[in-house]
Amino acid sequence: MFDIKWIRENPDSFDQALARRGFEASSARLIALDDSRRSHITKLQEAQERRNAASKEIGKAKGSGDDARAQELIDEVAQIKAFIQSGEEEERRLVGDLEAAMAVIPNLPHDDVPAGKDENDNALLRTHGEKPAFRFNEAPREHFELGEALGDIDFAAAAKLSGSRFVVLKGQIARLERALGQFMIDLHTEEHGYTEVSPPLLVNDAPLFGTSQLPKFEEDLFKTTTDHYLIPTAEVPLTNLVAGEIVPEDSLPLRVTALTYCFRSEAGSAGRDTRGMLRQHQFQKCELVSVTTPDTSLDELDRMLQCAEKVLQKLGLHYRVMTLCTGDMGFGARKTYDIEVWLPGQDAYREISSCSVCGDFQARRMNARFRPADSKQPLHVHTLNGSGIAVGRALIAVLENYQNGDGTVTVPDVLRPYMGGLETIG
Numbered sequence: 001m002f003d004i005k006w007i008r009e010n011p012d013s014f015d016q017a018l019a020r021r022g023f024e025a026s027s028a029r030l031i032a033l034d035d036s037r038r039s040h041i042t043k044l045q046e047a048q049e050r051r052n053a054a055s056k057e058i059g060k061a062k063g064s065g066d067d068a069r070a071q072e073l074i075d076e077v078a079q080i081k082a083f084i085q086s087g088e089e090e091e092r093r094l095v096g097d098l099e100a101a102m103a104v105i106p107n108l109p110h111d112d113v114p115a116g117k118d119e120n121d122n123a124l125l126r127t128h129g130e131k132p133a134f135r136f137n138e139a140p141r142e143h144f145e146l147g148e149a150l151g152d153i154d155f156a157a158a159a160k161l162s163g164s165r166f167v168v169l170k171g172q173i174a175r176l177e178r179a180l181g182q183f184m185i186d187l188h189t190e191e192h193g194y195t196e197v198s199p200p201l202l203v204n205d206a207p208l209f210g211t212s213q214l215p216k217f218e219e220d221l222f223k224t225t226t227d228h229y230l231i232p233t234a235e236v237p238l239t240n241l242v243a244g245e246i247v248p249e250d251s252l253p254l255r256v257t258a259l260t261y262c263f264r265s266e267a268g269s270a271g272r273d274t275r276g277m278l279r280q281h282q283f284q285k286c287e288l289v290s291v292t293t294p295d296t297s298l299d300e301l302d303r304m305l306q307c308a309e310k311v312l313q314k315l316g317l318h319y320r321v322m323t324l325c326t327g328d329m330g331f332g333a334r335k336t337y338d339i340e341v342w343l344p345g346q347d348a349y350r351e352i353s354s355c356s357v358c359g360d361f362q363a364r365r366m367n368a369r370f371r372p373a374d375s376k377q378p379l380h381v382h383t384l385n386g387s388g389i390a391v392g393r394a395l396i397a398v399l400e401n402y403q404n405g406d407g408t409v410t411v412p413d414v415l416r417p418y419m420g421g422l423e424t425i426g
Contacts, residue, residue: 001102001364004034017108020115020326026105033101037094044087051080103209104216107361109326110298110335116325122338123325128309129318131342136405142345143399144276147173149407150426153277164274165266165281172425176398176411177284179418181391184286184311185259188388192307194257194288199237201260202228207240210366211385212332222263222281230263234287235385242291242381243366249373252381253300254291257388259284277392278350284391286311290384293370294360297382298335301357304386305337308353311389314414317397318342320349334359341393345400352393355386 007014011027018026054073061070114123134140147153152173158166169177188194208214208229213221213236222230231237238256247254262285272279288307292300305321312319324336333356340349360380363369369378402410408426411419 001099001105001361002030003364004030004098004102007031008034014108018105020109020113021106021329022117022327023106026101030098030101033094033098037091037098040087040091040094044084044091047080047084047087051077051084054080100215103365106329106331107212107334107358109329110357113329113335114323114325115327117327118325119328121325122322122328125321125323125337127318127320128313129316131318132344132401134344134403134405138405140344140347140400140403142276142343143396145345146399146403146407146409150409152425162281165279167277167280172419172422173395173399175419176415176425177391177395179415180394180398181259181284181286182418183314183415184388184391184394185257187311187314188257188286188288188307192255192310194255194307197234197238197241197256197258199231199234199258199260201231201263203231203236203240204228207236207243210240210243210368211236211362212365216331220265222265231260232264233262233285233385234258234260235289238287238289239291239362239383239385240366242368244368246369246371246378247291247381249293249370252291252293252370253296256289257287259286259391277396280392286388286391288355288384288386288388291368292382292384293372294379294382297357297359297384300382300384301335301337301355304384304388305339305355308339308355308386308388311394312339312341312352312397315394315398315412316414317401319352330354330356332356332358332361334361339389341397343397343400345403350393352397353387353389355384357382357384359383 007027007030011031014027015025054077058070058073061073114121116122144153150173152169152171154168154170157168185196189196202224204227205214213232221232238258241256242254261282263282266279266281288304290300290304319339319341322338322340324338329336336354336356338351339353341352343350359382362383363380368381370381371378398412399409402412404410408424411423411425416423
């Protein structure tokens with residue numbers, strides 16, 4: 001998570017960075033835990049040195065015929081051995097205490113991230129395009145009104161099958177969702193240079209710890225009876241492809257993408273977005289992950305953002321890009337851009353993509369490193385992740401922005417090859 005040596009050398013900087021995120025000062029507590037660990041290790045080392053010395057003295061005592069001294073030394077070595085055995089267990093406990101304390105501390109923000117408490121303090125970076133001008137007098141309808149009228153969005157059937165926050169898509173809208181996902185994965189692989197990956201949707205706890213969903217956000221995950229977790233995002237398996245590895249520098253940047261289903265319990269979202277498809281337990285997302293050297297990660301963040309934006313540009317959707325403030329960033333991020341698409345049915349911007357650079361925060365949790373070409377000493381990689389983009393929210397945006405006065409929906413030009421040439425839904 002963090003380099004305890006760096007924290008020792010920069011306690012004030014560490015605490016000031018945490019304060020910008022609204023998190024309590026932690027350097028003194030972490031250093032105290034590390035002091036206990038270091039002190040105990042010193043005692044173990046001294047005990048091992050004494051055991052080695054006493055073992056040699058036993059032979060000398062026996063050689064000189066001093067059996068009483070030899071027995072004293074044998075008893076001493078036995079006591080030291082017992083101390084070392086229990087001491088190694090204590091060392092593991094002390095290391096675990098330090099790691100557990102660091103595991104719940106958020107990443108440190110970059111210096112240029114705006115300070116703030118919540119989404120109201122985010123900073124506008126840019127906008128693209130214009131809000132659609134509709135040629136009918138009625139107010140634009142929301143996606144669920146359009147879909148239910150067409151008979152292709154069915155929440156009642158989903159509730160019967162699975163409960164709330166699920167949806168059944170049918171007919172042309174189901175095909176439109178599939179078209180969106182295929183369009184995104186094709187764009188990122190064919191034009192943006194990402195390698196497509198088809199990862200497992202079930203993972204154990206180690207990958208989730210590596211990308212910082214565990215231990216802090218376990219309540220947002222779906223866990224199976226086999227101790228597997230359904231992935232909340234393909235960031236989890238994609239980023240962990242380099243877990244425990246030392247990759248050569250010339251293999252970086254590594255850029256991978258996956259179109260997968262994602263599963264979230266939405267534990268903290270009770271009462272929010274209960275109508276429609278904005279916040280579902282199951283949804284599709286095209287994920288982008290990059291693994292880079294430390295000196296290129298910020299440039300890679302800008303590139304990833306542009307790749308995600310290109311999806312919306314090709315779909316002809318109006319959006320804005322926001323730089324998230326310190327209080328609104330995700331737990332593992334050092335800097336985040338959100339893309340917010342315009343939804344005329346809601347008369348509001350809603351987040352459709354989030355692109356973040358995590359520095360070496362995840363890499364330390366995963367022990368993911370690279371070997372610089374000019375050095376034998378491996379360094380931690382930097383990791384980035386972004387939505388390229390959320391398929392369900394893109395479906396919502398297309399339905400609402402391309403709706404017609406008669407209840408039909410025009411298919412965007414870029415999706416028509418994926419829709420068999422269909423120009424209008426309904």
